[in-house]
Amino acid sequence: MPTSNLDKLHQLTTSGLVDLEILTPTDSKRVKTEFVGLLENKFIILNYPNSRRLPASSDYLRDGVMVVVRALIEGSGGQVIAFRQQIMSVASHPAKLIFINYPKQVQLFALRSQTRIPTLLPAKLKLSDDRILEGLIKDISLTGVMFDIRGDQQDENIKDMQCTVILNSSDKSFEGEICSAKEHVAGVRCGIKLLASEDEMKTFMKEHFIDPSALEPTVE
Structure with missing residues (x-):
């Protein structure tokens, strides 16, 4: 039973x-x-x-x-x-x-921790209230990204908001949710859970010369 x-x-x-x-x-x-x-x-x-x-x-x-x-x-x-x-x-x-x-x-x-790969991809963060914030994708995994908002662009808590991550280098975008938002000296660092599938994320990484094999879990 x-x-x-x-x-x-x-x-x-x-x-x-x-x-x-x-x-x-x-x-x-x-x-x-x-x-x-x-x-x-x-x-x-x-x-x-x-x-x-x-x-x-x-x-x-x-x-x-x-x-x-x-x-x-x-x-x-x-x-x-x-x-x-x-x-x-x-x-x-x-x-x-x-x-x-x-x-x-x-x-x-x-919970299985996902390995994250450091990146420096310029991008925009469009919030559910239509605000658009400039920043960088600082790291990426198969399930999410760390997005660094530059400077003092927002003055309220954006945690739990729905959002869209838009790459500056292309029209590629990903829907997601802001799971964490922590202030630091130069801005705000946001952990974003993406709704994209793992296959979509792997394709995106290859297009940006990021090796997705680095994310494969080690079998013990």
Whole structure:
């Protein structure tokens, strides 16, 4: 009988970040929000994402909608849990919260660190609010890039925003999400998770004389 891993839910921390994927008949939407708590065998409670994270959220977050919840377990050495369930209810008082049916099974994944290759590719970062920021792709992997925004081009937190990375040398662009944004002396360094497939990334690297074989994992 397969392991349910339900005990792992108790390792989630209150206010810890979770990834909420909302499944629709034609598409899916992903948004970051926070874990609030749980009542064992009854429901999981998540914070309702603000409108900046998910515009028109009421169109997607409704009773009965199927969602996938993913979260990193603190102190687990890089384990991610994931489960799929329906939204039980959306509460608006005293705070806006999402109640999700308690899962019957939780999947467990180990995070695998991706090797990154240093680069200096001039590029633009187009944000979901149509702002365009100039910068450099400082390193690249099969799943993302480190984008360095030059100077003082933005004055607010851009973490969790959807974005498009546009290469200056060509019309090539990649959709993605800003997973981290850290200020440094010369600007802001952003870690961006790209939506492109590994094959697309390998093709892009070869076009820019980057050897993708350097990213192949070592089998122990």
